Each structure stands twice: as structure tokens, then as C-alpha cells.
Amino acid sequence: MNGDADVLPGAPARSRGASPGRVLLVAGALALALFGGLLLVFTPSLEGRPGLQTLWVLASLVLLKLPLLLLVWWVIVRRRSRATPPWSxxxxxxxxxxxxxxxxxxxxxxxxxxxxxxxxxxxxxxxxxxxxxxxxxxxxxxxxxxxxxxxxxxxxxxxxxxxxxxxxxxxxx
Known part of the structure; x- marks a missing residue:
């Protein structure tokens, strides 16, 4: 009568720890976000080139925001997929x-x-x-x-x- 398998028959067993793939995914997303933030520091060095400066800032913001948005999306989708359907x-x-x-x-x-x-x-x-x-x-x-x-x-x-x-x-x- 103990354990998750008894409480939710037919439900998939949940992982007790973080898998290496999950850790790498989170670390990669955070590294890209930090790198995108670091690129913003170099924006003043493109002074005198407004078109290139604009593209530089847009690329930096994409590298800053996109990995974090994807990470949040991934967490939301995983939580939804873990919801147990009603039993038959x-x-x-x-x-x-x-x-x-x-x-x-x-x-x-x-x-x-x-x-x-x-x-x-x-x-x-x-x-x-x-x-x-x-x-x-x-x-x-x-x-x-x-x-x-x-x-x-x-x-x-x-x-x-x-x-x-x-x-x-x-x-x-």
C-alpha cells in the first residue's frame, strides 16, 4: 500500500532526480541568456553605425529572451503532460x-x-x-x-x- 504506483494505478513513475539531459538543457538556456546579456555590453562599441547597432541589440535581446522563454514553455508543457487523466x-x-x-x-x-x-x-x-x-x-x-x-x-x-x-x-x- 505504499508508493506512487499504488496511489495512481497505471500512472507513469515519476523521476526522483534530475536527469543529465535536463540539467544540460537548463544550463544551456541560462548560458545563452547570459551571453545575450553580455553582448549588450558591447553595443556602445558600434557607435556611428545605427543600422548595425540596431541589429546587434535585436540579436542580443533574442539571445537573452528566447532561451528563457523556451525554458518556461518547456516547464509548462511538462507540467501539463504530468497531469493524470481520470481513471477508467x-x-x-x-x-x-x-x-x-x-x-x-x-x-x-x-x-x-x-x-x-x-x-x-x-x-x-x-x-x-x-x-x-x-x-x-x-x-x-x-x-x-x-x-x-x-x-x-x-x-x-x-x-x-x-x-x-x-x-x-x-x-x-
């Missing part, structure tokens, strides 16, 4: 089945508190990605996990004792 009905059903198994283990007292906390976190996170038709089932499951976490498993108690333990009323006979 099959994926949602598979997650619900797995979560229900975990709740059944917790009800019987076979799940450690750490697993229960992880399961609760996963189920609440899944409500944002799951098929909308199953969202209410996920919320109900998460609330049941919260109840189990607060009041413990049902082992050794009857249904009436459990209702009284959680502060409710016993059903009328």
Missing part, C-alpha cells in the same frame, strides 16, 4: 476491490495502523482521479477507514456493541 471504470473498480480488501483486514484487526493510514490517504487521493460514478463509494470507504482508525477493529464485539461504542443508537428490534 476498470481501474477504479480494481482500486476499490483492493481498498475493500484492506478495509476487511483492518476490520478484523489484521492490518497495522501504518497500513490503515496509508490506505486512508490513498483512498482520499483516489477520489480526485477515480471514475465520477464511483466517487461516493470511495468517500464512504474513506469514512469507514477513518472510523476504524478512531475506534479500532470490530473484533470481539457484536453489531450492537459496535454501534454503542461509536456513539450511535442500536437499531430497533
Amino acid at each position: 471504470r476498470e481501474t477504479t473498480d480494481a482500486f476499490l476491490a483492493r481498498a475493500r480488501e484492506g478495509v476487511a483486514r483492518a476490520r478484523e484487526g489484521r492490518a497495522p495502523a501504518v497500513d490503515l493510514a496509508d490506505l486512508r490517504r490513498e483512498v482520499w487521493a483516489a477520489t480526485a482521479h477515480a471514475d465520477p460514478a464511483a466517487a461516493q463509494q470511495l468517500v464512504d470507504l474513506a469514512l469507514e477507514i477513518d472510523r476504524i482508525a478512531r475506534h479500532g477493529p470490530l473484533t470481539g464485539r457484536g453489531a450492537g456493541e459496535h454501534v454503542a461504542a461509536v456513539g450511535g443508537r442500536s437499531p430497533a428490534p
Whole structure:
């Protein structure tokens, strides 16, 4: 029940560190931007040639701004591509089945508190990605996990004792 793969079934694994290609891309963009800024320093040396001076400044500004704009564009596109699409009905059903198994283990007292906390976190996170038709089932499951976490498993108690333990009323006979 731990890890990103359990929380988002079918989602691509995310890189934990920066790849060398990414570092080189950012370093290259920053180097071009700094070089473009450095070229602006030499603009006064072209005094007396207004046409060449204008082209020099335009080329310097392009070298200054374009790499930074491309870098920002790249970051935006990567963030959009990382957005997870909604789960299919099959994926949602598979997650619900797995979560229900975990709740059944917790009800019987076979799940450690750490697993229960992880399961609760996963189920609440899944409500944002799951098929909308199953969202209410996920919320109900998460609330049941919260109840189990607060009041413990049902082992050794009857249904009436459990209702009284959680502060409710016993059903009328």
C-alpha cells in the first residue's frame, strides 16, 4: 500500500532526480541568456553605425529572451503532460476491490495502523482521479477507514456493541 504506483494505478513513475539531459538543457538556456546579456555590453562599441547597432541589440535581446522563454514553455508543457487523466471504470473498480480488501483486514484487526493510514490517504487521493460514478463509494470507504482508525477493529464485539461504542443508537428490534 505504499508508493506512487499504488496511489495512481497505471500512472507513469515519476523521476526522483534530475536527469543529465535536463540539467544540460537548463544550463544551456541560462548560458545563452547570459551571453545575450553580455553582448549588450558591447553595443556602445558600434557607435556611428545605427543600422548595425540596431541589429546587434535585436540579436542580443533574442539571445537573452528566447532561451528563457523556451525554458518556461518547456516547464509548462511538462507540467501539463504530468497531469493524470481520470481513471477508467476498470481501474477504479480494481482500486476499490483492493481498498475493500484492506478495509476487511483492518476490520478484523489484521492490518497495522501504518497500513490503515496509508490506505486512508490513498483512498482520499483516489477520489480526485477515480471514475465520477464511483466517487461516493470511495468517500464512504474513506469514512469507514477513518472510523476504524478512531475506534479500532470490530473484533470481539457484536453489531450492537459496535454501534454503542461509536456513539450511535442500536437499531430497533
